[in-house]
Amino acid sequence: MNDLVEKNMEHRYPLLEQIDSPGDLKKLKIEELVMVSKELRQFIIDSLANNPGHFGASLGVVELTVALHYAYDTPFDKIVWDVGHQAYGHKILTGRRDQFHTNRKFKGISGFPKMDESEYDAFGVGHSSTSISAALGIAVSDKQKGIKRNVAAVIGDGSMTGGMAFEGLNNAGIKNTDLLVILNDNNISIDPSVGALKEYLVDITTSRTYNKFKNDMWKLLGKINKIAPHAREYAQKLENGLKSTMLHQSNLFEAMNFRYFGPIDGHDVVHVARLLEDMKGIPGPKLLHVLTKKGKGFKQAELNQTKYHAPGRFNKETGEILSVNIDLAQPPQYQDVFGHTILELALRNEKIVGITPAMPTGCSLKIMMDEMPERTFDVGIAEQHAVTFSAGLASQGMIPFCNIYSSFMQRAYDQVIHDVALQKLNVVFCLDRGGLVGADGPTHHGAYDLSFMRCVPNMVVAAPMDEIELRNMMYTAQLGKYGPFSIRYPRGRGSHTDWKKPFEEIVPGKARKITEGSDIAVLSIGYAGNMVQEALSKLKSTNMSFAHYDMRFVKPLDELLLHSIFKKYDKIITVEDGCLKGGFGSAVVEFMCDNTYTAQVKRLGIPDEFIEQGSQEELYKVCGFDSDSIITAIRSMVKPGILFNVG
Numbered sequence: 001m002n003d004l005v006e007k008n009m010e011h012r013y014p015l016l017e018q019i020d021s022p023g024d025l026k027k028l029k030i031e032e033l034v035m036v037s038k039e040l041r042q043f044i045i046d047s048l049a050n051n052p053g054h055f056g057a058s059l060g061v062v063e064l065t066v067a068l069h070y071a072y073d074t075p076f077d078k079i080v081w082d083v084g085h086q087a088y089g090h091k092i093l094t095g096r097r098d099q100f101h102t103n104r105k106f107k108g109i110s111g112f113p114k115m116d117e118s119e120y121d122a123f124g125v126g127h128s129s130t131s132i133s134a135a136l137g138i139a140v141s142d143k144q145k146g147i148k149r150n151v152a153a154v155i156g157d158g159s160m161t162g163g164m165a166f167e168g169l170n171n172a173g174i175k176n177t178d179l180l181v182i183l184n185d186n187n188i189s190i191d192p193s194v195g196a197l198k199e200y201l202v203d204i205t206t207s208r209t210y211n212k213f214k215n216d217m218w219k220l221l222g223k224i225n226k227i228a229p230h231a232r233e234y235a236q237k238l239e240n241g242l243k244s245t246m247l248h249q250s251n252l253f254e255a256m257n258f259r260y261f262g263p264i265d266g267h268d269v270v271h272v273a274r275l276l277e278d279m280k281g282i283p284g285p286k287l288l289h290v291l292t293k294k295g296k297g298f299k300q301a302e303l304n305q306t307k308y309h310a311p312g313r314f315n316k317e318t319g320e321i322l323s324v325n326i327d328l329a330q331p332p333q334y335q336d337v338f339g340h341t342i343l344e345l346a347l348r349n350e351k352i353v354g355i356t357p358a359m360p361t362g363c364s365l366k367i368m369m370d371e372m373p374e375r376t377f378d379v380g381i382a383e384q385h386a387v388t389f390s391a392g393l394a395s396q397g398m399i400p401f402c403n404i405y406s407s408f409m410q411r412a413y414d415q416v417i418h419d420v421a422l423q424k425l426n427v428v429f430c431l432d433r434g435g436l437v438g439a440d441g442p443t444h445h446g447a448y449d450l451s452f453m454r455c456v457p458n459m460v461v462a463a464p465m466d467e468i469e470l471r472n473m474m475y476t477a478q479l480g481k482y483g484p485f486s487i488r489y490p491r492g493r494g495s496h497t498d499w500k501k502p503f504e505e506i507v508p509g510k511a512r513k514i515t516e517g518s519d520i521a522v523l524s525i526g527y528a529g530n531m532v533q534e535a536l537s538k539l540k541s542t543n544m545s546f547a548h549y550d551m552r553f554v555k556p557l558d559e560l561l562l563h564s565i566f567k568k569y570d571k572i573i574t575v576e577d578g579c580l581k582g583g584f585g586s587a588v589v590e591f592m593c594d595n596t597y598t599a600q601v602k603r604l605g606i607p608d609e610f611i612e613q614g615s616q617e618e619l620y621k622v623c624g625f626d627s628d629s630i631i632t633a634i635r636s637m638v639k640p641g642i643l644f645n646v647g
Contacts, residue, residue, distance in 0.1 A: 012046070013039040021095055022069040022120075033070060033269045037063045040089050041297045043097075048088075049316040053104050053111055053439075056295035056308045057156075058088035060186055063269035064154070064290060065089035068182075071276035072150055078122040078138050082131035082155040082165075084112035085309075086184070094120035104439035106614030112443055126443020127408065128381045129162025131155045132181055136168055139177045150280055152180040157187060158358065161380030172285045173257030180279065181287045185263065186294045186305075253287045262289030267296060306361050331494040335432055337467045338489070339364025340500075341474050342401050342430075343371055349478055351399045355379060357386040363403040363432050383408050387415035387427070394425035399478050406431040406446025406488060413452060421458045421484050428477040429453075434463065434488030435527060435577030436606070436620065441613030446488065447606045450525065451582035453486045454555045460485045460508045461555040463526030467499035469552065475503040482508055490527040490577065492616065509556035517547030520637055521569040525551050525584040528577045528605075528625060535630035546634065554584050557591060566597035571637045575625050576605040602633050 015032065016039040019025050028036065041062045048055050066089070068079055074094070081087045091109065092100055096118065102108025113121035123134040135153035142149060159165060160183065172179055253260045259282065266272060272290070279286060294309075295301025300319030301308035308314075313322040332340075346352040346368060354376040360366040369376040379386050383404055390400035404412070409431055420427045434446040453461045460482050464470040470489050477485035485508075514529065515536055524532045529550045536546055549565070551558060565572065574585035585603030592599060604625040611619055620626035624633075 013043055015039055016043055016092075016097070019093060020097070022072075022074050022093060025066070025069055025093060028070075030070070030270055030273060033063075033066050033273060037066050037269050040066065040092060043092060043100075044088055045298055045316050047100055047103070049314055051101055051103060051105075052310065052312045053088065054085040054310050055298075056301045056305050057083075057085035059298055059301060060292045060294040060296050061086045061154070061184055061266070062089050062296065063267045064182070064184065064272060064292065065093065067269050067273035067276055068152065068154075069093050070273045071280070072152070075119045075122070077150040078135070078152070079120075080123045080131045080135040080138070080151070080153045081113050081125055082153065082159045083128045084125040086154070086156070087113050087125075090120070091118075094118055104441070104613050106612075106618045108613070110441055110613060111439060112441070124443075126440070127411065128159040129155070129164040129168075131159070132165055132168030132172060135181075136172045136175065136177065136179055139179045140175060143177055150180065151178065152182055154182045154184060157183065157185045159381055161358070162382055163384060169253070169256050169258065176257075176284050178283055179285045181258070181285070183262075183287060183289045184266065184292055185289060186292045258285045258287045260287050260289065262287075263291045264289070266290035266292035329497055331497050332467065332499065333364075333493050334467065334470065334489045334491070335362070335364040336367075337470050337494065337499060338403065338430055338432070338474070339367035341471045343368040345474060345478055346372060346375060349399065351397060352478055353377065353393060353398055353400050355386050355390050355393075355400055355402045357381055357383045357404060357408065359403070359405065359432075363405070363430075365403055383412040384415050387412040388419045390427045391415070391419040391423065391425050394420070394427050395423070399426055399428065399480065401428045401430055401474070401478075403430040403432060405444070406434045406449045407437075407444050409449060410452070416453075416459075416484075417456055421456045424458050424483045426477075426480055426483055426485070428474070429484075429486040430474070431486060431488040433491045435490045436611060436616055436623070437491045438616045438619065439613050442610040445606075445611055447579045447611070449486070449488050450554050450576065450578040450584055451586075454584075454587060455582070456484075458483050459555060460553065462487045462506075462508070462553050464489055464552070465524070465526060465529040465550045467494040467496050468501050469506070469550075471499070471501070472504050472506050473552075476505050476508070479505065488526065495530060506552065509553050509558050511549055511551045511553070511558035511561050513547070514550050515546065515548035517545035519544045519546060519569075520571045520573065520634060521547045521549065521565050522573045522575065522630070522634075523549050523551055523565070523584075523588060524575040525554055526577060528575045531620065531625060531627050532575055532630055534627040535634070538627065538631060539634065544638065551584070554587055557587060559591065562588070562591050563595070566592060566595070566599055570599050572599050572601045573630070573633055573637070574601065574603045574605075575630060576603075577620075577625070578605055579608070580605040581608050600637060602637060604630065604633055 015036050041059055044058055081090065096109055099109050104111040110117055112126045113124060115121050115124045131153035132155060135151050139151040155165060251260050264275065293302055294305045311321050314320060315322060342354055354365045354368050356363055356365045357379055358381045360369050360378050365376055379389060386402055386404060390402040393400045431446065431449050434449055437444050437446065450461065453459055462473050464473050473487045477487065522532050532548050536548060574588050576584040580603055583605055585605060589601055606623050611623060621629065
């Protein structure tokens, strides 16, 4: 542990510093869990103020986390966290307190639960709605092996909007397996939750007549249970009979064969711990509905839950978010270029609509949503639905811009092929966070979209090198001439402050020459072209020159240009911020083979492995396509004795 953390521990966390594992937590009296929760919350605030991460979600489940590890015998008992945004407290209580300052950093601990990081991480996560299915798999395996233990899935109400969560519930209900689903209901994921499920949960939560009856009856039966052990079991039948009368509709979860408990105050740690202990002896699938507040204990995070989901560095005393760069003239983020551009295009073209699966702020569709709420749709965490919903809109002549993070688009691949491409529908896929995203790590890197999109018939696959190109590709896609259209762009800022140029059509399959050269040709796709330009600007040679081509499209390729390149150059380098297997470089090599050209081709990009977290710059270097690595690749292709300077 570093000295600063150790000093803080001595003065601010007298109980937390004694907890190196859940076993240490169990040594405390149940009443002391209140103070442990207070210290754990403060530790998270202190840590994340200077080491940014997912803030509000972990604050909201502090008491639930403490109660779970107090009542359960982890790691033998299994806790599966959904997404993992809320698992920081879990990490701190399970032996990673002293390493927490490395959270999300290069070669540090992951920002998400990860099986090979800790035995307490029962299942690796990062994408939403997976916890119930995974926990059910663990529980069924236990049943097959005759293992008796507790298995819990902790899922937020936002993640519950994902179809996979209902698939898991549906299957768990018929398996009659011992499984606890804890529904962490705070009415928000990253942006506020949407849809009929949200209204249903509100209805359950606010049905005071039923909930008062249930709570009073449960407390009474708890006392009777000591005399008559099966009292609660018999009372469940009476309760079910009264429930449909007191609620406006029958309980959805009990209709799926889950025993429903709650809703309860998720910030009453003693009550939650006792209830979890009581529920361990109840067989079959169970759902505990827990009400929490995202950002609990930090005023600004409670008041602005979306902004403080992952706020970056902030002042822990005032809550002020500290900007890393206060230069107001800096280039915009790519997501904001998308947000302003789609609004600009929608004002011109009444057929344009915007769709996002629960990320209106993250992808900046909210810019259009605020101006045109009737033409923008947040469909919840439901990528498959988002794509087929877009296909339905396109079938009737609308032009949907379906904005999904690259790593989340993987979840809707069948819909892309079957519902969009097969029918040649003009859906525009805007894939935010294409390439290496940085601190979120392997669950969020957009490494595969160039590969999996380019093999789909009828699909245009584009990647802009800068903000101006992004605008022009969006403009081109909405012209209605090119069918399914995929545009991927990176996380982070661009390079232009004067990016709002008049729109120009870019014909698919038309590349552009950036730099003239005669000895080696460097072909890039998308944002990686900026690293090529940086590399070439460092190279000063007296007798060699290097051409740079921004290909702009992986599909269709600019075949006329490629013919001229292979006729002129026998040394070619391809650079991409995507996986090398099946990616842009592979497409160039395929072209070379199909047309019987011979050349020395070196491909730079993401290797065939999962890349861990770190800054984008660190990861570009690890993968070998930062500017210095490009220079190294060029050097390796130069004949011995040729001299050039780098400066």
